[in-house]
Amino acid sequence: MVIDALRHIPSRGEILFRGDARLTPYNHDTMLTGDPDALVRPRDIQECREILAYCHAHRLPVTFCAGHTAMTGSSVAQSGLLLSIEHLTGIRDIGLHNGRPQATAAPGVFLGDFQRAVASEGFFYPPSPTSRNEAMLGATIATNATGDNTYKYGTTRRYVRAMRVIMADGTQRLLERPADQQISELKNTAGYFLLGTPIDHFIGSEGTLGLIVEVTVDLLPQPQPHFGLLIFCPSNDVALSIIGEAHRDAAVSPSALEYIDQAALQIMATHPTFPSPPAAAQAAVLCYQEYAEEMRDPFMEAWFALLERAAPEMHALLDATIVAEHPADEERLRTWRHHIPAHVNEIGHRLEGDDGGKVGSDWWVPIGQMPAMMAYMYHLSDAIHVPYLAFGHLGNGHPHVNYLARNAKERQMAIQAVDDCCRKAVALGGGVAGEHGLGKLKRDLLAIQHPTPVIDTMRALKQQYDPHWILGRGNILVPPE
Ligand SMILES: Cc1cc2nc3c(=O)[nH]c(=O)nc-3n(C[C@H](O)[C@H](O)[C@H](O)COP(=O)(O)OP(=O)(O)OC[C@H]3O[C@@H](n4cnc5c(N)ncnc54)[C@H](O)[C@@H]3O)c2cc1C
Incomplete structure (x- = not known):
């Protein structure tokens, strides 16, 4: 019946139906594979309006997709219509x-x-x-x-x-x-x-x-000129304390303050253009500093003074710090940083064959709670013996912890660890999702952060905008029966 209704979708472009190989690239995001009945790729606003009015009238579920990089299954349709925005450009x-x-x-x-x-x-x-x-x-x-x-x-x-x-x-x-x-x-x-x-x-x-x-x-x-620093550290603890120090030190004013722990640095080092890190490097901090022209040298000095102060054992590694001052150097830093989640996702997909895979976290805490939260996370994660890495936006109290489960049992343990960390993050005044959203895979975390009356208010909002719950079915909230 759904297919019959979909055949008459008022799309001016070609509609691809389930079974068409051209649908395959649209069937998944980073974490989930779906099975939509059909795909449309409207070319203008009027076409979008007609498609949605038709789906509303026929109660047809519609899921929107763009670049398919979601980490939560949110751009994946389990059935119904997938609407790609790829032609809505300009x-x-x-x-x-x-x-x-x-x-x-x-x-x-x-x-x-x-x-x-x-x-x-x-x-x-x-x-x-x-x-x-x-x-x-x-x-x-x-x-x-x-x-x-x-x-x-x-x-x-x-x-x-x-x-x-x-x-x-x-x-x-x-x-x-x-x-x-x-x-x-x-x-x-x-x-x-x-x-x-x-x-x-x-x-x-x-x-x-x-x-x-x-x-x-x-x-x-346009922002002021800036430099990037990839600072190699002798341990995770030193990297964490540098981030805390940089957050407090009025002599520096980073625009970005990113953490790369030991396991994440090993992944970063697999990028073909990454230089061999020094043997003593066990973690890293990536930061960017903007400056007014005459302030370049004072800021550079302030950063190195901060590093020397942060830990005496830093001294041997300071010379290895990678300084990026030109667009090409900065692009390399960004490529290496992006390589961490991109490569971890690839490894995760390989492990899915053995019922394992990547289990990622997106919780966040107020920056002042970062040391307590990281200590809790490392203690808990070490105890379950599932390989994992932590990296990301520590300056915002928001690292990503990615577990690479080798089988179904490890996967369950990793899911439990993320759940436990989410509870701890909320107890410390933070939340369960800092940037990836909840989608279909993480919607159960909503109840860790919000009490029932708040979730009821969210359900009422959804009902008000989309009375038949046809849009993004399964994302954020469980649809009514
Ligand atoms: C390697 C990697 C690194 C990442 N790094 C980051 C990061 O640093 N920060 C970060 O925030 N995220 C990051 N992400 C997650 C992801 O890239 C972001 O969530 C991004 O915003 C999704 O964009 P997309 O075009 O791929 O959207 P999709 O995955 O196609 O869709 C994402 C969501 O948007 C909805 N949507 C799409 N278009 C529309 C529209 N026109 N109207 C309404 N809803 C719409 C979809 O229904 C879905 O719910 C990363 C992902 C990967 C794979």
């Missing part, structure tokens, strides 16, 4: 609006292309997930993506000024942020953001409330 406008630098674009532009386009006009769009060359702009808003520079520049939410959305019934709405609205800086992607205006409901809604078809974002002037 940057319409980059410039000053009421004295404010802004850009308006379609959602299917790759984030990296968007950033390069605004840079060529002299502007800067900060949100920078390491996946920026594979992730699409609209999806980064639907996930409230963050990146290393969130430490200085905040989350995607800070920049979204307006968006055009197609509601579940095919109607169109323009959502605009009031000029004077305070914007939450919380790195929290566990369910709907309930405190703001409707535009905030959509940011991080993981394709469950409506289809984003156009966005207007605030831009910044």
Whole structure:
């Protein structure tokens, strides 16, 4: 019956049905494989409206997908229609609006292309997930993506000024942020953001409330010149204490403060262009420092003074610090950093053959709780004897801990470890998801963070926007029977 209804979808492009090999690349994101009945790739807003109105009338589930890099199964459809935004491309406008630098674009532009386009006009769009060359702009808003520079520049939410959305019934709405609205800086992607205006409901809604078809974002002037430092450390503990110190030390002002533990450094070192790390290097810190022209040398000195102070045993490793000052060097640093999650995902997929695989965490804590949380996490993770690594946005209290389970038993233990860490993070004032959202695979974590009345409010919000629960079925909330 679903297939019969899908055959009459008002799409002007070719509809691909289950069994068509061309559907295969659309069937999975980073973590989950799905089985949609059909795929459409609309080319304009009107087509999107007609498709959604038809699905609403026929109660057909619709899942939106963009670059398929989600870590939670959120862009995967278990059945029904998959709607790819890949043809909704184009940057319409980059410039000053009421004295404010802004850009308006379609959602299917790759984030990296968007950033390069605004840079060529002299502007800067900060949100920078390491996946920026594979992730699409609209999806980064639907996930409230963050990146290393969130430490200085905040989350995607800070920049979204307006968006055009197609509601579940095919109607169109323009959502605009009031000029004077305070914007939450919380790195929290566990369910709907309930405190703001409707535009905030959509940011991080993981394709469950409506289809984003156009966005207007605030831009910044081009950042000051900056250098990157990849600092090799003799132990995880030293790397952690450098991050704490850099956070407190007023003499430095990093825009990014990233942790790479011993196991993560080993993965980073497998990138073909990575130089052999010194033998004593057992962990690393990656940071970026912006500076006004005359401040380059003082900042460099302040960083090295901080490193010498942080641990006497650092001394032998200081000369090995990799300093990136030119765009090509910085691109290499970013490539190596991206290699960690990308390569871990590959290893995880190989382990799935033995019923193991990657089990990843996305919890976060306020930075002041970082030492307590990391001590808890390492103690717990060492005890289960499942290989794991920790890396990421420690400056924001938000590392990713990736367990590489070799079989089903280890997988269960890793899932339990992530659960336990999420409970601890919430007890310390943090949350269960800092940037990946919940999707289908992590939605059970919602109840660790939020009491039932809050989840009921989220369900009511979903019901209000999408009365038949056709959008992004299974993401964030369990649909009603
Ligand atoms: C190696 C690797 C590194 C990563 N690093 C980071 C990182 O540093 N920071 C970070 O935040 N994330 C990171 N991610 C996760 C992922 O890249 C982000 O969540 C990204 O925003 C998803 O973009 P996408 O285009 O791949 O979207 P998809 O995976 O296709 O979709 C993601 C979600 O957005 C919804 N969606 C897509 N388009 C629309 C639309 N137009 N309207 C409404 N909903 C829509 C989908 O339904 C789905 O729920 C990483 C992933 C990988 C694989």
